[in-house]
């Protein structure tokens with residue numbers, strides 16, 4: 108016992124000393140090798156472990172951050188990141204849940220267009236990461252997942268290490284990642300990691316996984332000269348086949364009632380610009396389902412709020428990377444599950460999508476099969492220029508319709524404004540009021556709403572023109588996405604002068620609220636506004652619906668669906684983790700001043716949270 112104490116004391120002193128050294132070095136930007144420790148009882152040292160080379164590989168890909176909860180299965184890689192790599196490009200981002208790590212990487216990609224890595228500890232870390240990986244998969248978002256594992260059973264330490272290892276770590280995720288590998292050598296690691304990155308970034312973009320074997324990390328590099336890192340060159344995305352694009356252009360040009368429905372098209376501002384060119388060439392309304400920000404809400408052709416009516420009246424519908432075209436043309440009622448057609452029976456459909464190129468069998472995110480008249484298997488953004496050009500060659504924009512289209516756009520906006528005014532002064536606060544108060548503090552900023560759903564008040568009322576204004580939503584609707592994705596987006600935006608805000612539902616935050624600590628610890632400036640309806644409100648509504656269906660009492664719908672008694676104090680939850688916070692606010696007049704105080708904190712580079720007690724569900 109006393110031996111153990113002496114060891115722990117020695118180790119603690121070493122840790123304390125090295126923390127001070129690390130902090131001093133971080134402050135001066137200086138990088139010195141740490142003094143060799145005798146306290147850890149290591150009589151043999153390894154000067155150049157395999158994990159140093161792994162850091163070289165990650166660095167060669169330009170990966171700036173590795174989000175992770177720490178774990179022994181990648182302790183060597185962790186150590187190489189912070190010591191060999193100096194914790195710069197990549198920098199280790201401390202996460203309190205693997206789901207947060209993946210969610211952060213998801214939001215980071217959507218804000219930056221860049222891949223972030225996360226490390227997950229063997230079986231248990233990968234299990235925790237799984238739902239967030241599924242969200243990224245459904246949302247076509249690349250994430251570099253690195254799993255720690257010790258494959259060689261002869262070298263595993265007994266006990267926990269066995270329990271946390273598996274023969275095939277990626278098996279758990281294989282239904283919803285694009286590719287994975289378990290490299291057996293460092294050269295294999297380099298080639299597979301570069302391949303994985305390239306595949307992740309080739310549309311349809313998806314998460315990929317590399318298992319970093321523990322022994323490969325910890326053993327010394329044997330033949331450094333024999334190792335090489337392949338050059339990364341990303342593939343050009345596939346454009347639609349010329350004949351099919353021409354055929355689509357012909358149909359689009361020869362019909363009057365055309366509507367464009369888009370979901371995950373624009374990867375950047377160029378994509379938004381190309382969408383505008385296409386819509387103007389046809390002078391056709393656009394319904395943006397907002398998987399990404401595809402189309403400026405300020406443009407008179409932006410008619411997302413009239414989606415159902417436009418689809419109902421259309422003679423031709425052009426789908427651009429839409430996850431569920433069947434659901435646009437048809438519906439199944441709730442709660443009776445009755446089928447109803449929305450579109451005309453003979454509506455002509457065109458779909459530019461890569462969905463057919465990557466589909467797995469088990470999970471049903473592929474949605475119901477939808478026959479399409481002209482299916483074009485191609486990347487939508489890459490196909491926009493040739494499609495627009497083909498349309499321009501056939502016809503001039505039908506400018507005669509412009510006045511009517513402008514009027515319809517103004518009417519749609521007026522309806523949204525009118526609807527938003529309902530219960531303006533109510534307490535608990537309406538989501539429309541909350542959204543409007545947030546807009547008042549963002550309107551003079553270069554802004555990003557980290558989670559932005561189709562049909563949300565922001566999408567209906569905020570003038571958005573930039574690709575980074577709206578980042579869309581989770582893809583898989585797995586709750587727990589919003590908080591980490593917002594932190595990831597804010598991390599991506601922090602050096603760009605973009606203010607990142609999020610309307611944060613309570614149920615979503617409570618999956619893994621530790622991501623607030625991550626934001627505070629890493630000085631990630633995120634403005635969170637709690638949409639604190641003290642409920643899993645969507646589920647309240649489901650219970651009410653079932654009680655109605657079964658003709659039974661409805662007041663019990665709150666059992667199991669509310670987050671009250673006790674109410675959660677989100678300001679305290681945030682403050683406890685080092686985040687500036689105010690609330691709970693019940694008077695809508697108090698929201699604006701609190702948000703302005705919070706914005707000042709965010710502008711200084713820190714996260715801030717304002718808790719507002721709300722009514723109604725998010726979006």
Ligand SMILES: Cc1ncc(C[n+]2csc(CCOP(=O)(O)OP(=O)(O)O)c2C)c(N)n1
Nearest residue numbers: 585586612613614615642643644645724725
């Ligand atoms: C991981 C996961 N578990 C459960 C659900 C079912 N679900 C859908 S919406 C919802 C409520 C979410 O609550 P909150 O984030 O507070 O949003 P609100 O509905 O209150 O606006 C739940 C639990 C889900 N989508 N994902």
Ligand SMILES: [Mg+2]
Nearest residue numbers: 613614642644
């Ligand atoms: Mg809620």
